[in-house]
Amino acid sequence: MQVSNSYWTLFCNVYRKDVTLAFRQRAEIVNPLLFFLIVITLFPLAIGPEPALLARMAPGIIWVAALLSTMLGLDKIFRDDYMDGSLEQLIASPYPLSLAVLAKVAAHWTTAGLPMVVMAPVFALLMNLEPQALGATVLTLLIGTPLLSFIGAIGAGLTVGLQKGGILMSLLVLPLYIPVLIFATSAIDTSIMSLAYSGQLAILGAMLAVAFVAAPIAISSALRVSVS
Amino acid sequence: MWKWLHPYAKAERAYQLCNTLLPYFAVVSVLSIVVGWIWGLAYAPADYQQKDSYRIIFIHVPSAILSMGAYSSMAIAAIVALVWQLRNAELAVIAIAPVGAAMTAIALITGAAWGKPMWGAWWVWDARLTSELILLFLYLGVLSLYHAFEDKKAGGRAACILAIVGVVNLPIIHFSVEWWNTLHQGATITKFDTSAIDPSMLWPLLINILGFAALVGAMSLVRLKNEIMQADKHRPWVRQLVSRG
Amino acid sequence: MQIEGPNGAGKTSLLRIISGFARPDEGNVLFNNQNIAEDYDNFAQSLLFIGHRTGVNLQLTAYENVQHWLGVHGYGCTEDEIYSLLGKLGLVGLEDVPARTLSAGQQRRVALVRLWLNQAKLWILDEPFTALDKRGVAMLQGRFQEHLDSGGSILLTTHQDLTNSFSSLQTLVLEYRH
Amino acid sequence: MQFESFSDFIAMGGYGFYVWLSFGSCLAIILGLLFVSLYEGKRLKEEVKMQMSREERIKKAKEAEAQA
Numbered sequence: 001m002q003v004s005n006s007y008w009t010l011f012c013n014v015y016r017k018d019v020t021l022a023f024r025q026r027a028e029i030v031n032p033l034l035f036f037l038i039v040i041t042l043f044p045l046a047i048g049p050e051p052a053l054l055a056r057m058a059p060g061i062i063w064v065a066a067l068l069s070t071m072l073g074l075d076k077i078f079r080d081d082y083m084d085g086s087l088e089q090l091i092a093s094p095y096p097l098s099l100a101v102l103a104k105v106a107a108h109w110t111t112a113g114l115p116m117v118v119m120a121p122v123f124a125l126l127m128n129l130e131p132q133a134l135g136a137t138v139l140t141l142l143i144g145t146p147l148l149s150f151i152g153a154i155g156a157g158l159t160v161g162l163q164k165g166g167i168l169m170s171l172l173v174l175p176l177y178i179p180v181l182i183f184a185t186s187a188i189d190t191s192i193m194s195l196a197y198s199g200q201l202a203i204l205g206a207m208l209a210v211a212f213v214a215a216p217i218a219i220s221s222a223l224r225v226s227v228s
Numbered sequence: 229m230w231k232w233l234h235p236y237a238k239a240e241r242a243y244q245l246c247n248t249l250l251p252y253f254a255v256v257s258v259l260s261i262v263v264g265w266i267w268g269l270a271y272a273p274a275d276y277q278q279k280d281s282y283r284i285i286f287i288h289v290p291s292a293i294l295s296m297g298a299y300s301s302m303a304i305a306a307i308v309a310l311v312w313q314l315r316n317a318e319l320a321v322i323a324i325a326p327v328g329a330a331m332t333a334i335a336l337i338t339g340a341a342w343g344k345p346m347w348g349a350w351w352v353w354d355a356r357l358t359s360e361l362i363l364l365f366l367y368l369g370v371l372s373l374y375h376a377f378e379d380k381k382a383g384g385r386a387a388c389i390l391a392i393v394g395v396v397n398l399p400i401i402h403f404s405v406e407w408w409n410t411l412h413q414g415a416t417i418t419k420f421d422t423s424a425i426d427p428s429m430l431w432p433l434l435i436n437i438l439g440f441a442a443l444v445g446a447m448s449l450v451r452l453k454n455e456i457m458q459a460d461k462h463r464p465w466v467r468q469l470v471s472r473g
Numbered sequence: 474m475q476i477e478g479p480n481g482a483g484k485t486s487l488l489r490i491i492s493g494f495a496r497p498d499e500g501n502v503l504f505n506n507q508n509i510a511e512d513y514d515n516f517a518q519s520l521l522f523i524g525h526r527t528g529v530n531l532q533l534t535a536y537e538n539v540q541h542w543l544g545v546h547g548y549g550c551t552e553d554e555i556y557s558l559l560g561k562l563g564l565v566g567l568e569d570v571p572a573r574t575l576s577a578g579q580q581r582r583v584a585l586v587r588l589w590l591n592q593a594k595l596w597i598l599d600e601p602f603t604a605l606d607k608r609g610v611a612m613l614q615g616r617f618q619e620h621l622d623s624g625g626s627i628l629l630t631t632h633q634d635l636t637n638s639f640s641s642l643q644t645l646v647l648e649y650r651h
Numbered sequence: 652m653q654f655e656s657f658s659d660f661i662a663m664g665g666y667g668f669y670v671w672l673s674f675g676s677c678l679a680i681i682l683g684l685l686f687v688s689l690y691e692g693k694r695l696k697e698e699v700k701m702q703m704s705r706e707e708r709i710k711k712a713k714e715a716e717a718q719a
Contacts, residue, residue, distance in 0.1 A: 009547070012544070013545055017541050021532055026375070030368075034372075037365075038365060041362070044353040045353075045358070045405075045408065051352070083526065084527070084529060084531065085527050088522065088524055088526065088528060089522070089542060091493075091517075092493075092517050092522045093517060093545045094517045094518040095514065125340070228489070228494050265674070269674075270654065279664045279666060280663040280670065281664075281669055283663065284670055284674075291677070326684060326688075330680050338673040338676070341670075341672045341676075345666055345669050443681065447688065450689065451691075454688060454692045457696075457699075458695055461695065461702070470699045471700075566712070567705075567709075
């Protein structure tokens with residue numbers, strides 16, 4: 001038995017475990033996507049199928065649906081690990097907890113955010129989104145969904161010790177999502193008018209960079225509180 | 229009918245029946261799809277209005293018909309499973325669902341690819357398309373419900389109930405969506421009249437429908453075999469079957 | 474050292490405070506004259522904790538569980554070593570089935586494999602004998618002896634009396650106080 | 652034959668992209684599902700085989716234990 005002292009192995013191990021588990025229960029990946037699709041279907045049924053109307057509302061609808069469907073899987077990020085004691089083992093590991101947390105958030109994004117980015121063109125089609133806005137939609141989702149995972153994981157970490165944390169978590173997390181929503185939809189709106197939307201993307205990118213550094217620390221202290 | 233049907237209630241017999249039927253379905257489906265596609269793509273005359281784009285009809289219409297056909301056979305299997313407590317019928321429901329979902333997906337995708345050149349949009353919220361999309365949700369709902377259960381027996385029954393609820397709901401959904409669409413006066417689409425179709429186009433279409441029907445049958449049989457084996461994997465007959473190779 | 478006391482006396486809470494999961498209301502936990510809260514990761518290097526919740530994921534197989542734990546704690550081990558250890562613990566043929574299909578005692582054994590696969594000085598074990606059969610208990614105590622002989626220390630709670638006679642056994646009795 | 656040449660056939664009177672997209676995705680979905688189904692059957696058989704060998708190993712381990 002040899003001791004390998006690498007942060008990368010830890011990251012890979014935690015990441016691999018979560019992704020393996022998600023793929024083993026495929027529903028975990030498929031269900032949020034289906035939910036996304038159904039939410040999007042509801043809008044034309046409720047407000048009418050006129051293409052111009054839908055095209056006007058498309059950025060908002062796509063992003064609200066994305067917010068709601070990432071919420072679905074959030075509760076799972078730490079819940080199982082908390083229940084079976086793996087979380088204590090992660091804390092009692094000689095590596096920084098924030099690194100393991102980063103791996104878990106990355107795994108969550110791979111299984112929840114990335115499929116949404118890939119499916120985004122289909123959803124944009126359904127909503128009659130202007131073709132020139134397609135690039136902006138995919139880009140904002142690509143930068144925005146990891147941000148949602150980071151922010152959501154803070155809420156999940158804070159509520160994991162509570163018996164019925166699910167709804168409370170949505171109440172905590174949804175207000176924090178608002179800035180992401182504003183800049184993402186404004187970027188898509190701008191792109192519909194064929195104007196440059198790099199400003200909004202830059203702000204989203206800056207938020208992601210801050211979250212990348214700060215969120216793991218916040219999440220790991222939230223987890224330490226939840227476990228004690 | 230009971231006397232004839234009863235032996236097949238046993239898993240092993242049902243498995244053998246699948247094996248016997250499978251070659252016929254497979255041969256019919258491969259033959260008629262190959263013939264139907266070549267005929268439809270290369271020999272059928274072009275439509276004078278839609279030109280060559282209409283050739284998508286040779287997969288769009290069969291898959292749309294079969295998406296509903298598969299749902300009704302799934303619902304019948306579900307009723308049989310619940311009324312007569314036949315485990316094999318339950319497994320048939322689970323076996324048909326993915327095949328039906330695939331047909332629905334094909335119908336939706338080909339519809340979009342046909343709609344783009346004809347209506348100028350990949351997707352419009354027309355009554356038929358919307359109900360087809362909801363049909364896809366129903367299929368996927370049955371499947372994910374079944375897979376969410378740890379106990380597959382309870383999962384099978386739950387899936388059967390959902391399938392039946394769906395079949396009751398389907399006409400309601402269809403009519404409400406139709407009503408909704410006329411109310412909204414949304415994108416108006418002129419569908420060309422399928423009844424006035426020329427025999428030179430009708431024949432390959434019919435052959436393709438036959439081929440798709442046989443294909444749905446064959447794929448369902450393959451999946452049913454898997455499901456039966458999965459359900460009985462601790463039984464001696466499966467072990468014998470496997471060790472025989 | 475064995476910690477005894479009636480249910481509700483605070484055995485588990487004490488272990489969790491010593492392991493650094495919970496904070497003490499007053500005072501500090503010192504390890505080698507170092508406050509563990511100050512440099513927790515360093516303390517964690519010498520710590521092996523197995524609590525009530527054993528950290529065995531029920532969807533993963535026994536082998537995957539061990540593999541994951543090793544990775545998280547920075548130990549490396551070959552496949553054969555893990556398999557032979559699992560075999561030694563009576564899990565022959567069960568290495569690659571999901572842990573949820575195992576019995577409670579077998580799941581506990583999967584967690585206890587870690588005792589053979591670490592270089593930690595301090596073991597903190599909360600009720601390690603739960604759900605184990607007699608042979609399992611005996612094997613575990615044998616492993617305790619090895620660990621003590623190599624200079625390690627063990628802190629555990631249990632309701633069972635230890636059948637082996639450990640020369641260095643100390644007992645701390647907690648009493649229930651209102 | 653409705654088409655003069657093979658390139659005409661591929662072009663489908665200008666609708667080639669849509670026609671071949673439809674037929675291609677149809678084929679991909681059918682073959683994909685078929686492949687998955689067949690693979691599942693194969694995997695199941697292997698699983699049963701593994702279970703059998705597992706039981707064999709457990710039996711052997713028990714016998715060895717009884718002898719020891």
